[in-house]
Amino acid sequence: MKTIVFFNNKGGVGKTSLVYHLAWMYADMGVNVVAADLDPQANLTSMFLDEDRLEELWPDESHTDTILGFIEPILKGIGDIAYPHVEDVGDNVGLIVGDLGLSVFEDKLSDAWPRCHDGDEAAFRIISAFYRILHKATESREADLALIDVGPNLGAINRAAIIAAQHVVIPLAPDLFSLQGLKNLGPTLRRWRSEWRDRLKRNPNPDLILPGADMIPAGYILMQHDIRLDRPVKAYGKWMARIPSIYRESVTAESAAVVPTLDKDSYCLSTLKHYRSLMPMAMEARKPIFFLKPADGAIGAHMYSAQRCYTDFKELAEAIAGKCGIVLP
Numbered sequence: 001m002k003t004i005v006f007f008n009n010k011g012g013v014g015k016t017s018l019v020y021h022l023a024w025m026y027a028d029m030g031v032n033v034v035a036a037d038l039d040p041q042a043n044l045t046s047m048f049l050d051e052d053r054l055e056e057l058w059p060d061e062s063h064t065d066t067i068l069g070f071i072e073p074i075l076k077g078i079g080d081i082a083y084p085h086v087e088d089v090g091d092n093v094g095l096i097v098g099d100l101g102l103s104v105f106e107d108k109l110s111d112a113w114p115r116c117h118d119g120d121e122a123a124f125r126i127i128s129a130f131y132r133i134l135h136k137a138t139e140s141r142e143a144d145l146a147l148i149d150v151g152p153n154l155g156a157i158n159r160a161a162i163i164a165a166q167h168v169v170i171p172l173a174p175d176l177f178s179l180q181g182l183k184n185l186g187p188t189l190r191r192w193r194s195e196w197r198d199r200l201k202r203n204p205n206p207d208l209i210l211p212g213a214d215m216i217p218a219g220y221i222l223m224q225h226d227i228r229l230d231r232p233v234k235a236y237g238k239w240m241a242r243i244p245s246i247y248r249e250s251v252t253a254e255s256a257a258v259v260p261t262l263d264k265d266s267y268c269l270s271t272l273k274h275y276r277s278l279m280p281m282a283m284e285a286r287k288p289i290f291f292l293k294p295a296d297g298a299i300g301a302h303m304y305s306a307q308r309c310y311t312d313f314k315e316l317a318e319a320i321a322g323k324c325g326i327v328l329p
């Protein structure tokens, strides 16, 4: 099983849209996928599921079939994770349903982190809860791949979600905020990795299934949907030109004598287009852009763009598979 998290602490760069589209694309390529919504905003869940189903999954009383339900025994201090339900959302696609209540886990995770250092088994169970849920969920569906969506911050929920991942893909926008975000994100990832590696040595229970300290950066995706047409292209060019060197300095911590330009950078997994009105059309139809049909409103040039989107995502899925060692059928 491979696990990949899509992460940038800058909000709105397109993490959730990427996880949604890539889940459908990998499934279409014959890979059995579980998408995990570990963002308390639960946007990924609302992309996959309609309101009627959400009402069933999020009743007024306790939520047994969402991520909150699976960690509830831990939150109440009465046991370990519950067996996770995986929502069947399509051929080869399962969803670990998100929950707006997940944010209550933040304090518990913050408190457990230093206690792992003291060899406290309960703390290890808390920190590894997401990983063990993913493990059980993928095992139950015999899935090959888990794609994780997280919120835009460097908090304790994200630390636990990212520790659960073997690979990290970083979506970026060509602007000052994204590059500043990258400068915080890279060192934070490295610190989390080394702190987790240090804690792993203190795990008192060898039978506990724990994630390794992987979190290997797989590369970045340049997202162009934030580009405003009323600004000169030059303004974006300046930020794009800086990405390869800032990625190396901040994320991979390598000192390259010659830094390639973005179009030749092996860390650049894709420069993804602005799909404009196709994105809201896809959300409305509750399907990825590349599966839109004329009946959904994708007529004429839209249909052509939707087909191009299929190629864009297929190439992106192949690039990520290459970096993360995913075997494509």
Ligand SMILES: Nc1ncnc2c1ncn2[C@@H]1O[C@H](COP(=O)(O)OP(=O)(O)OP(=O)(O)O)[C@@H](O)[C@H]1O
Residues within 6 Å of the ligand: 010, 011, 012, 013, 014, 015, 016, 017, 018, 039, 041, 043, 150, 151, 152, 223, 224, 225, 272, 273, 274, 275, 276, 279, 280
């Ligand atoms: N390639 C694209 N083309 C057009 N619109 C896009 C594209 N990618 C994302 N968007 C739009 O940009 C907005 C933000 O995207 P999304 O919610 O995926 O970002 P996010 O990084 O998950 O945000 P958050 O940080 O809040 O979790 C959404 O309205 C989405 O529809």
Ligand SMILES: [Mg+2]
Residues within 6 Å of the ligand: 015, 016, 017, 039, 043, 149, 150, 151
């Ligand atoms: Mg999101």
